[in-house]
Amino acid sequence: xxxxxxxxxxxxxxxxxxxxxxxxxxxxxxxxxxxxxxxxxxxxxxxxxxxxxxxxxxxxxxxxxxxxxxxxxxxxxxxxxxxxxxxxxxxxx
Numbered sequence: 001x002x003x004x005x006x007x008x009x010x011x012x013x014x015x016x017x018x019x020x021x022x023x024x025x026x027x028x029x030x031x032x033x034x035x036x037x038x039x040x041x042x043x044x045x046x047x048x049x050x051x052x053x054x055x056x057x058x059x060x061x062x063x064x065x066x067x068x069x070x071x072x073x074x075x076x077x078x079x080x081x082x083x084x085x086x087x088x089x090x091x092x093x
Contacts, residue, residue, distance in 0.1 A: 037083070059084065062081055
């Protein structure tokens, strides 16, 4: 406590009060941002999981489409299969 009183006598009460208020604002913002960052990380993991599910479903639909084309004797749409991975040619022959 003596250190605080010495600081007040050296620089004045308004400066020490402003420093204390600034530290309080820093602690408050740090607490809020930690909570927000945790929520953002959780939402990012959720979005990545959904993206993975969509890619899996797309792959499964293409696989089913190819099997149905083979069963009915129809030529599969090779361009659609190639576009599935967002590449020019995604076939793995």
